[in-house]
Amino acid sequence: MKNDWKDWRKEKRKQLITARDAIPKEVHQQWSENISEFLQKGFPQLNKLVLGIYWPFRNEYDPRLVAQYFLEQDVTLALPEVVQRNEPLCFRKWTPESAMRRGEYDIPVPADAPSVIPNALLIPMVGFDSQGYRLGYGSGYFDRTLAKYDALPMAIGIAFELQRLPDTYPQPHDIPMHYIVTETGIHLPNVA
DSSP states (O other): OTTTHHHHHHHHHHHHHHHHHTSOHHHHHHHHHHHHHHHHHHOGGGTTSEEEOOOOOTTOOOGGGGHHHHHHTTOEEEEEEOSSTTSOOEEEEOOTTOOEEEOGGGOEEETTOOEEOOSEEEEEOSEEOTTSOEEOSSSOHHHHHHHHOSSOOEEEEEOOGGGBOSOOOOOTTOOOOSEEEETTEEEOOOOO
């Protein structure tokens, strides 16, 4: 896989997104409720911290489902913004009442909200492996963002089990997740 990992990732990404898009609505809802419950019960250390979440895209789990719970725990929520292509993301403070505007890729971002530095991030995954490496959309924004911090924020990857892969063929720039949450539970990566 040394030479053709880019082609492999491109094809695998397409397959996994197609499979995720095909999840029936009622199944997606049940799996999402499971993930929300695991996030609520499994991460008490997030209380009073800054948590970067994401706006759902292409049938991903929607972290806005647990937003009110985290806000009640004095968690400051933030959404990512692409300020400049091929640069790390900027996180802007967000609540469900925040005014929004369209950002890059037509994904909503908070309008005129202050930027914050997250202590932890919920990170969407197109695919993932047992070592905690993720397959994203291919632009590298989350890896660049994680790499910019002196102290790495807690990285919590979010996906459905059907997105699990035997290997993602991680490259030197890839940063593994500390935790992976799916509809089946909270998984600790098998770190070699």
